[in-house]
Amino acid sequence: MTSPSELKKTPLFAAHQKLGARMVDFGGWSMPVQYTGILDEHNAVRQAAGVFDISHMGEFFVRGETAGEVLNRLLTNDVAKLAAGQGQYTLMLNHEGGVIDDLIVYRTDELEYLLVVNASKIDEDREWILQHGFDQSNFSDRSAQFSALALQGPKALEIARVFLGAGWPEPKRNEITPYSWNCEVVYAARTGYTGEDGIELFFPSEVAENFLFALLEAGKPFGLKPCGLGARDTLRLEACLPLNGNDLSDRRTPLDAGLGFFVSLTKDASFPGKDALLRQKSEGVKEKLVAFRLKDKGPPPRPHYHLFRGSEPVGEVTSGAPSPTLGYGIGLAYVRADSAEPGTQLDLEVRGARVPVEIVKKPFYKRQS
Numbered sequence: 497m498t499s500p501s502e503l504k505k506t507p508l509f510a511a512h513q514k515l516g517a518r519m520v521d522f523g524g525w526s527m528p529v530q531y532t533g534i535l536d537e538h539n540a541v542r543q544a545a546g547v548f549d550i551s552h553m554g555e556f557f558v559r560g561e562t563a564g565e566v567l568n569r570l571l572t573n574d575v576a577k578l579a580a581g582q583g584q585y586t587l588m589l590n591h592e593g594g595v596i597d598d599l600i601v602y603r604t605d606e607l608e609y610l611l612v613v614n615a616s617k618i619d620e621d622r623e624w625i626l627q628h629g630f631d632q633s634n635f636s637d638r639s640a641q642f643s644a645l646a647l648q649g650p651k652a653l654e655i656a657r658v659f660l661g662a663g664w665p666e667p668k669r670n671e672i673t674p675y676s677w678n679c680e681v682v683y684a685a686r687t688g689y690t691g692e693d694g695i696e697l698f699f700p701s702e703v704a705e706n707f708l709f710a711l712l713e714a715g716k717p718f719g720l721k722p723c724g725l726g727a728r729d730t731l732r733l734e735a736c737l738p739l740n741g742n743d744l745s746d747r748r749t750p751l752d753a754g755l756g757f758f759v760s761l762t763k764d765a766s767f768p769g770k771d772a773l774l775r776q777k778s779e780g781v782k783e784k785l786v787a788f789r790l791k792d793k794g795p796p797p798r799p800h801y802h803l804f805r806g807s808e809p810v811g812e813v814t815s816g817a818p819s820p821t822l823g824y825g826i827g828l829a830y831v832r833a834d835s836a837e838p839g840t841q842l843d844l845e846v847r848g849a850r851v852p853v854e855i856v857k858k859p860f861y862k863r864q865s
Contacts, residue, residue, distance in 0.1 A: 500526065506551035507643045507704035515722050523616040523741075525552045527725055534726035538820045541690055541731055544719030545649030547711060548728055554618035554639040555698065556611040558630055563609055566629035568765040571601060572750060573758050576765075578603040583670050583685060585758050587750050588624065589769030593776065594746035595753070597621050598738065600687055602672040610672070610683070612644075612696075614740045628768070643704035645711065648694035648731075650863070651718045656684070656695055659714035667695065678703065689728065691735030691861050730817050733826060736787050736859035742799060743785055743814045743828050751776050752830065753785045754858070784836040785814070787860060790825035790844070791852045797827035797844055803835075804843045804850065810835040813844070819860060826860050827853075 503526040512519065517528035528549065530537060540546045558567065568575040573586035583602035587595055597617040602610040613621045622637050647656060657664065664684070665673040672685040683698040699707055712720060729739070738744050738753055750759050751773060761774060790797070797816030802809055811831030819826045835842065838857045843850040 504552070506549055507701040508549045508551055508708055511705045511708050512549065512722075517722070517724060520725070522552075522725055525615060527552065528722070530724040530726045531722050534724075534730065535820050537721055537723040537727035538730050540719060540721040541649045541692055541723060541727060542821060543650070544721075545647060545651040545655055545694070545715060546690075546721050546723035546727065547708070547715070548646040548648070548723050549644075549708075550646050550696065551643040551701070551704065552615035553644060554611075554613040554615065554621065554637065555642045555644075556613060556622070556625065557604075557608060557636045557638055558611070558625075558634055559608045559636075560634040561607065563607060563630075563634060564603070565765070567601065567609060568763065569767055570625065570628050571599075572760065572767060572769075573601075574760040574763045575601060575603075575609075576763070578609075580605050581667075581671050581673065583672055583687065585687070587744075587755065587758060588621065589750070589767065589773075590746055591768050591772070592746075593749040593751075593769035593772035595740070595744040595748060595750060596624060596746060598740055598744055598755075600685070602683075602685060604672060604674070604683070610698075612685075612698075616741060641701055642698050643701045643707070644696060644698045645708060646689065646694065646696050647711070647715075647720075648688055648690040648692050649720075650692060651715075651720070652692070652694035655711070655715040655718050655720055656697075659711050660684070677707070689735075689737055690731035691737070691859065692731075692863055729815075730820055733815055733817055733828070734819055734821055734859065734861035736828065738785070738828070739815055748785075748830070749773060749776060751781050752783055781833055783811070783830045784833055785828055786811075786831055786836050786855050787858045788827055788829060788842065788844075788853045788855050789822075789860070791854055794825065794851050795846050796825040797829075797846070797853075801827075802845045803829055803831055803853070804845065805835050805840075810842065821861055831855070 803811040816827030840855040
């Protein structure tokens with residue numbers, strides 16, 4: 497375990513301390529797990545708005561006449577479909593089809609793309625990208641120069657309009673727009689990881705603390721609260737959004753994980769792992785990432801708990817938690833394909849005891865449009 501002095505810190509570390517956050521080790525980063533409590537923060541995002549520090553994530557820029565073509569030979573989704581100002585969820589795979597990382601790629605202008613990658617994968621992703629078509633002349637890792645906040649919830653856009661002002665070019669879903677805040681360039685993207693609407697704001701690290709406190713002040717009349725990793729996990733789990741390292745790994749393919757929509761097997765470009773996925777699609781997926789819920793009250797499911805059909809083991813939990821919105825335990829698990837249909841009744845082994853669960857349709861929670 498990394499000692500507190502060795503942990504990486506985002507530019508907002510001091511701000512979290514001022515706000516009374518409880519800090520934890522998250523993949524080698526000192527990050528806030530909660531401020532006022534996971535339940536309180538979770539409900540704030542579902543009912544009003546919450547803001548999360550996502551400055552630990554990586555920001556890579558690639559540029560050039562052939563940048564889009566090279567990305568299309570590296571990522572699973574079809575980058576050629578992106579117009580300037582648009583983004584898409586995509587994956588980067590190894591040659592066996594396993595997931596190295598899931599990420600968002602934005603086309604910031606005609607010749608430039610921004611890749612937002614997971615914090616624990618920054619070094620690995622950079623090395624893989626530089627091995628597959630980019631070099632220091634057209635690739636820039638600007639993770640240290642950028643901080644980022646995720647503003648999420650039904651009132652998130654109202655807060656952003658007040659904070660950024662009437663001239664802010666509000667992005668549509670899966671778009672990114674540049675703007676100026678106090679003479680600093682800010683990118684606003686609209687994707688999200690909570691099941692709610694909202695935006696991600698990317699801005700220079702040197703203004704991070706001022707930016708956060710100004711945003712909190714603008715959002716105070718709307719009920720905006722700072723939120724930590726605890727609420728972020730329960731929110732994304734209710735929306736059935738996968739977590740890299742838990743639900744996604746280099747031993748699982750996007751087809752196993754039910755992410756085939758973000759894999760273009762028909763595009764001309766051949767990306768690492770494409771042949772493996774074509775074989776898998778032809779042969780059929782043997783295990784699937786499913787959503788399940790506890791049928792009775794009881795301890796919430798946790799990663800690595802096992803699932804049984806009768807006496808036969810059929811799967812393993814990858815994510816689990818009590819659902820604050822729904823009031824019962826929920827989880828994601830890889831189970832055998834013949835036990836993956838919604839409505840299937842299984843047993844979850846919890847501390848030597850068996851607890852009845854049911855496979856359900858994804859997601860657990862979907863916001864009202």
